Amino acid sequence: MMKLAIIGYGYWGPNLTRNFHNTPDCQVKWVLDLSEKQRLRVRSTYPNIHTTDRIEDVIHDHEVDAVVIATPVYTHFDLASRALKAGKHVLLEKPMTSTKDEAVALIELARKHDRVLMVDHTYLYTPAVQRMKQYVDEGLLGHIRYVDSTRINLGLFQTDVNVLWDLAPHDISICRHLLGERPISVQAVGVSHTENNLENIAFLTLFYPENRIAHFNCSWISPVKIRQMLVGGDEKMLVFNDLETTEKLRIYDKGYSVLPESDRDRILVDYRTGDIMIPKIPQFEALAELAKDFRDAVLHGKEPVSDYLSGLEVVEILEAADQSIKQKGREILL
Amino acid sequence: MMKLAIIGYGYWGPNLTRNFHNTPDCQVKWVLDLSEKQRLRVRSTYPNIHTTDRIEDVIHDHEVDAVVIATPVYTHFDLASRALKAGKHVLLEKPMTSTKDEAVALIELARKHDRVLMVDHTYLYTPAVQRMKQYVDEGLLGHIRYVDSTRINLGLFQTDVNVLWDLAPHDISICRHLLGERPISVQAVGVSHTENNLENIAFLTLFYPENRIAHFNCSWISPVKIRQMLVGGDEKMLVFNDLETTEKLRIYDKGYSVLPESDRDRILVDYRTGDIMIPKIPQFEALAELAKDFRDAVLHGKEPVSDYLSGLEVVEILEAADQSIKQKGREILL
């Protein structure tokens, strides 16, 4: 049995609480939130969960095995450090921290205290991404040449982070998961239409070895909502449309082969276009899977899917993207 | 009556020939093509049109008022120079030339010989773009904050130009037409998957004054065909989906206002979301409109919509984009 404290009961906290509440061998003992109104909401829904607004209540409770931190990013480092030092396992909301240095410091703390440190990249646990990962691992798509993702809508302007820190962690963590490779460099541009100069439209590019490329289009001011990722392999190509309810993935038997020099007259490549397959994918809640993964990491030492290296890479890339945006798109080596 | 010669009867030449053939006060006298097979095709469709494979036949024919050049880009400068020097008006296929210097030289020639020099940016004559232009001019969208275009599909790999030179002229010329403003700088990234190192995926960003931005996603290796342009104004936003047959434009009464400092507690902006309007748009062939525009420029001195400055700007931006791609996304000032 793992006893947990959830820190932060704002937008995502209720989902975390509900899922850990329903996970076997897990007990949510505490929910911490600074707002009395939110604490009241917790108690009326879960009469057995304790609430508090003091981090000490959680840190000093020896029964608490693990804390789940779903507060604004700039608070992550302080809260997670204190928890790790107190011997608690930690699950951090994405993005992991505000800077790469903070992420590295947390990782060192976790290693030193031999605690689990995990980051909530929920998307990695969705049925669609799991199926994509399976296709990639089986070689169905062949060698992946590019990823092109569009994640735009009329979204809430954040006041502490720009649109990339808000939306791109999903795409970056999925790319890492699928490609199993670290980008060489990062490049980004964006604009802000508010006085705080936080970008509300931004375009991020990751360069990989062998001319692989990933490009993410993120916006809070699009009239239409789009959640679409193209994954282009040299065998097949895949489209992941997360707004579809039952047809999230489409596999296209479509592609081209570069012709050998001798065969070329005026055409360079040979095209192939065939059937499209829309696989039936099971439906389950990704966050429930993540909760189980964290539990198994804590109780049984299992290696989690959404590990701290994934969290670190996301922060590294976002930090580099900020630098690149300031320099109007200059490439930043990782 | 304007007498024309069409040079090049490959992919686009037949469309140009058919449209000028059907335009009142126009007579296609010559079609020039190096392939006997293509010349035969011309004669069987249009028994009254002369065919040749020699540029001299066209240039030295004093009856010919104007030439229309639809050959590969690298031949544009030479053919257009000779035509202008021979006193012919010239309509050039897009992109206008291979370099900015060539474009400037042609413009000077046209001015010196007082001839019309026009570039075929057909999109500017489409019913949808004309309607968009009308909306922008009437102020329906308010101040335009961004343009975001996706123009991707499994397309023919060109052997002489990269994907931006192939596809982006459409987006660049539409942007110039709608915004009526010149970008300050250009930034682009891309990758090639062929030995000739011509990019088959590329992302181009234009920076304008006052944090306006335009971004174009161009690809020849997408499994899905997308032709979508978002135009975000501070009053309304518009989506142009060119693959729709009868619903190409959607006007969204959607947007946000930045709140004055005093009103802000934790939210920065105020959101608005209302009805969507899909206007009925007339259906006509854009190329027929362009043919009439060229004719009126030649015969009546009318200022054409798709003028040489538009052609020049496209080439300047593409040249800068090539430089930027080589430097992995560095900003190039125009």
Add this chain to the structure above:
Amino acid sequence: MMKLAIIGYGYWGPNLTRNFHNTPDCQVKWVLDLSEKQRLRVRSTYPNIHTTDRIEDVIHDHEVDAVVIATPVYTHFDLASRALKAGKHVLLEKPMTSTKDEAVALIELARKHDRVLMVDHTYLYTPAVQRMKQYVDEGLLGHIRYVDSTRINLGLFQTDVNVLWDLAPHDISICRHLLGERPISVQAVGVSHTENNLENIAFLTLFYPENRIAHFNCSWISPVKIRQMLVGGDEKMLVFNDLETTEKLRIYDKGYSVLPESDRDRILVDYRTGDIMIPKIPQFEALAELAKDFRDAVLHGKEPVSDYLSGLEVVEILEAADQSIKQKGREILL
């Protein structure tokens, strides 16, 4: 304050319970279900609600003002009669009863005991249908000429009623609400692919005065889910697509006028095709509105939207449809 008992906690009962639980001035005192498992579910979610499997507990409880009956259709008459005779107000799940005679008998009982008798045609309370009703009442569509609804998917085969009794009540009640008129006659065909001879595909037609027609296509064995209703007026036409999340209604400025005899040469009608408007519609839960409507009927004597005459008409039409199906489509006068 109105105290209620919910009878039946199967598919729809939990939704009724939750909504009445959340409605001001309403208190769900009892939930009755024959299954101990379901009663347990009730008590764990709502510790303050009493549960029972005996109708007498509810009927004889003098505190209970109203009962909500969400059991299989064939039990409606008996349960509702007993409740009305005991002086309870009654809300019945749709369809109201198994036969027209039962419906008439219940209405007489309700009148005699001066109790509210209402039927749960939830669709009438949805934002989309309310907006459609408003458009019709304002005359936006002009005179309605036809309604054409498709309500098909791979659905659960019922074991006691055919597909029309399952799905058509929605369409019939919406039609009555919009047209404000009673059909003259009914015609239906259908087939069964199971041994119980209950139709799993059926097509129902209602004939109205002045050549108005309504047609409903209902199926449990369609590979695709469709929930689409066309409403054709002589001014404008409307499409209601209930599977859309934010674009449920589309108003088409499309139609035709019959030309006067003198103007006709070979064409009979004059066509009109214009803009399409997609209105922004508020989002709320229809069942919460229905709960308030029932409460206001009980506590304040308000005339409910989904009244017993609507319930009666649905049953009359379904009964006639069954007769017509048996006679392979013969018209049945109402």
Add this chain to the structure above:
Amino acid sequence: MMKLAIIGYGYWGPNLTRNFHNTPDCQVKWVLDLSEKQRLRVRSTYPNIHTTDRIEDVIHDHEVDAVVIATPVYTHFDLASRALKAGKHVLLEKPMTSTKDEAVALIELARKHDRVLMVDHTYLYTPAVQRMKQYVDEGLLGHIRYVDSTRINLGLFQTDVNVLWDLAPHDISICRHLLGERPISVQAVGVSHTENNLENIAFLTLFYPENRIAHFNCSWISPVKIRQMLVGGDEKMLVFNDLETTEKLRIYDKGYSVLPESDRDRILVDYRTGDIMIPKIPQFEALAELAKDFRDAVLHGKEPVSDYLSGLEVVEILEAADQSIKQKGREILL
């Protein structure tokens, strides 16, 4: 070499002329049309084709092997009779004739004179319908339980036939082609909103042995254009959406099995839902295939796909549908 005369150069005649003109071993010698304007159009497009407004010119020309009749339905019988009696092979536009008796009489004439008599059900030659036929013949769909087609839009009101005679021949001929079986009876309803009492909305049902059913929804006054046919088999189900350009067919691995009596508790059927497959289908013009089929029937005695029995069945069913509509949906045995 087969020499033809095309009779009628209105809506469909130009397509027939162009396709037969391009078919090897075919020569269009005559086009007959009553309008001088249309005859002029023919001569300017095809300088070698003779034109006339007199049927005698065609009938008495001994070089003419076959006539193609694309005139209004009520003229079919007279024109085809004269052509057959003069020893010409005949291809008739759909529907074949105005009545079943006329169709039977033409068939007898064709047999007596040993001439080919074929009906232009173009849809049978489309790539999508050919593929559907192949799937059915291979047993991919299993036993077909139902066909459900919607063929609606804001269409031209015909002045001589109702909407079923205009649109349903497509569906009826496809059904016959796929099911290979004759319906037992026919049932239809419809309404007219014009003074000539020709229905502009109509619903047609065909009853087949073993509870197979086909239902066609035809309308000239729908705001949206829909061309969708569902084919439900007990192995798989298929959707044919003719408005899609590259994804016309979808095969759903979806269905249900009726459970044996012993397995039933409360559920009657067992559901199955799996992948969806969108086959790549070749693109070609159906009318070109039909022209070749007619040529091969005339020159080589090949049995044509769209034979006179298909034409006869369509007319029989439409005649029965008219009777049924007059009797408000009564079943008419064939």
